[in-house]
Amino acid sequence: MKANTLKILLHKEISLMKRSPLIPRIIIAMPILVMLIIPLVATFDVKNIDVAVVDNDHSELSRRIAADIDASEYLSITGCYFRYDEALAAVENGTADVILTIPQNYLKDLANGKMPKLDLKANGVNVTKGTLGAQYAAASATGTLRQWQNEQGSATLPATTSVINRYNPTLDFRNYMIPALMVILIIIICGYLPTLNLVNEKEAGTIEAMNVTPVGKFVFVLSKLIPYWIVGLLVVTVGMIIGWAVYGLIPEGNIFLIYLATLLFSLVMSGLGVFVANKSATILQSIFMIFAFIIIFQLMSGLFTPIASMPQWAQYITYAIPPRYFIEIMRAVYLKGSSMADLWQQYAALLGFATLLSIIAAITYKKRA
Amino acid sequence: MKEKEPIISVCNLTKKFGNFTAVDNITFEVGKGEIFGFLGANGAGKTTAIRMLCGLSFPTSGSGTVAGYDIMSQAEEIKRHIGYMSQKFSLYQDLTVWENLKLFSTIYGMTDREIKIKADMVFTTLGMADMRNALVKEIPLGWKQKLAFAAATMHSPDVVFLDEPTGGVDPATRRRFWEMIYQASSQGMTIFVTTHYLDEAEYCHRVSIMVDGHIRALDSPAMLKKQYHAATMDEVFRIIAQGAQRTD
Structure with a gap:
């Protein structure tokens, strides 16, 4: 019976998602736009x-x-x-x-x-x-x-040094940026959408119709998390296709390692999203809360500035920031072709965060006020 | 129509929000199969009381049972045996009529076969077979209300709670809605209904009138009219509610 309930709830979520005027477009259009424009404009290469x-x-x-x-x-x-x-x-x-x-x-x-x-x-x-x-x-x-x-013919030449940059030989900023952009997309899409979805149900009153049924809260919360696995995988797929078609960047490592990390990280973000939704009464509140998380995630996860150049105390904090592990995995698999054996710690950390946030999402969901 | 065994029984039920006492020590019983009208002005505490009975809200104090389960400790059990339809009729607007019925019935543990048989029956009785695949947001308000009632009663609950089920529709549509209520009641379902339409109160077996969190009157419409020397329930309501402190 629980399996039936989960199935029908998932059917409901997917139907609503497909019929939403906005969500399917966001899932496809946002990765395309971001991946096409940002690598061209956001560059640290200094010319001129x-x-x-x-x-x-x-x-x-x-x-x-x-x-x-x-x-x-x-x-x-x-x-x-x-x-x-x-x-x-x-x-x-x-x-x-x-x-x-x-x-x-x-x-x-x-x-x-x-x-x-x-x-x-x-x-x-x-x-x-x-x-x-x-x-x-x-x-x-x-x-x-x-x-x-x-x-x-006069002078002795001073010894010269030569530098070879491994993994990104031309130090092309795009190679560094493209895996990171996919991370940003998942942070935003899988963070915002579940939050808005759940708070929207609160505002529309349908959440009450659910709470007054015997639906188990774990099953219900699961039905709010699982759709974003699919969304996350879609986003990364669109991102990888553009990375290859437009920028010629192909993951050096196993593509399934990227999908596995995406699956775990989508769960991290949607778990956080549901938690934020549980604590918000209105869409506006939830948007501000999730925005605060996203800012910290983007600035402290090593997306733009290397963690190694942060002060020591800040480096310790980054261990508590889940996208840090996702970014490490994405860059390592994409540019170095790292394997599970190299990255098991990052995967373990993501799995830990995914479990923790899903549990928090389920516990903070209250059927009764 | 005094009933043998109560299906809802509440004693000194109270709900406070900070210093504000929304529901103040109410005590009453509802018999099996009864149509129980739960009246009161805006802000009298009706919705708060219903939410406690349905397991959506914790009582501050007091006790009670619904369908044989304790409202304090067995809320999830209660939810298996009741149906609930609120003033916002709480259907998913972007799901079709059929998807809504299927969703709620499945959650209540009905099998696909049971759902199909029951839904076909509902579509025939309501005459909405052609609306089966219409999105809920596209159908008229009166139909939505009937559909919400159907969704709340498909699983044949012991009690169905209706919180202002007929707001905003014309008298003829309201009348048809009450025919559905009577039909459900005739099958042994207990109906617990709040309304602002006093003509609807006349249809109830018994009526309670809440004022400022208290139940001020509780009896059959006939007895209440006699007691207050009034011709209609409307007059009865005015006499009882005129002292209300809370408005909206």
Whole structure:
């Protein structure tokens, strides 16, 4: 009889979901839009860095340094100035990001074996652009110098380091972003929809019709959670298809590991959603509550900023944030091709959270006031 | 129509919300098969009382039984033996007529076969066979109310609670609704009904009138009219409820 009840309740949930004017569109359209647009616009790649050059040397070498900078992919020269003040003014009015100052007699001092110094200053208001801009400009100038010295046959080359980025060789931000976007989609869709669904039943009065029947509350809550397994799997499927079709990104690891993690994490989010709905009387209340969770989840789970760069106390908190494990799994399976043996701890954590939140959702659901 | 054994029996039932006493020490009995009218002005505490009887709300104090089960400790047992239809008629608007009936009947433990037989009967008696696959939100209010009544009684409960079942429809539709009530009652079902229409009170076997959380009168319509020297239940209600402190 319980199985019958669960079956008919699920039938009810799915029918209502399909007939809703909004939900089927959200489930399909939202992943498509997010996956198509966000990887193109949200990037930490810094291109178009404008360099102001103050050339006090006016030598062949100094001109070559400037020309090489202008020729490089990410840098361009916005102007050559005679005085540092003028270059600084260019930074202040926003036309330059980095100032490169070449001292007087630079070439002469270099030839005489002295160690003259180039001076680089970057605008730190936009931290990423400033840091990377200074690095790029320094790298370009160093390259020019090395080539110059090579041509002169003079100097010993300082040892150079070479860096190879494994798993994401071009350090393409998209490869990092696409698995994370799927996580965001599931956080939002599987967090909001069950909440709104249940609070909507409260506002419409149908919840009362249910509470006055002998329906078991565990069965009822289960009927509110299970549909979001399907929703979660759909969302991830749409996401993976776009990741492959548009960005050419295919999971290195087993696709079923991704589905398994999605299943568990959908349960985590819908359990949380039902819990929030149980504690809210109106749609508005529930939206604010779930929003608070989503903000914390997005900012503290390592989605945008690496957990390793958080202060120690914050790193401890992230252990209590379920999407942290889902993101680790998604990135590891997608980019490194990790297996269950590598990730069992993350899966265990997700399973724990899924169980815990489902139980909390069922316990806080009250048939009687 | 005094009954042999009570199916609802309530003693000193009280519900407080903070300092506000919504239901104040009410005591009454309802006999098996009775149509019991539960009247009162807005805010008198009718809905709160019904919610306690149906196991939707915990009583603050007092005791009682419904269908032989204790309202304090056996609420889920009570729910197996009652039907409930509220003023919001609580059907799923985006499910079809058939899906609603099937949903509620299955929850009450009926088998698919039983449901099919019963539903066919309901569709024929109500003359709504052609509405079987219509979404509930698309059918007229009067039909929705009949359907909600059908959904609340398909499983042949001992008692059915109707909380303002006929709000907002014309007298002819209300009349037909009461024919359904009589039919259910004739099959031995006990009907516990609240209403604001005093002509409907005349149809009840016995009527109680609540004022400010108390039951001020309880008797058959004929006896009440005699006691208050009134021609109609409407007059009786006015006399009793005129001292009410709470409005809405």
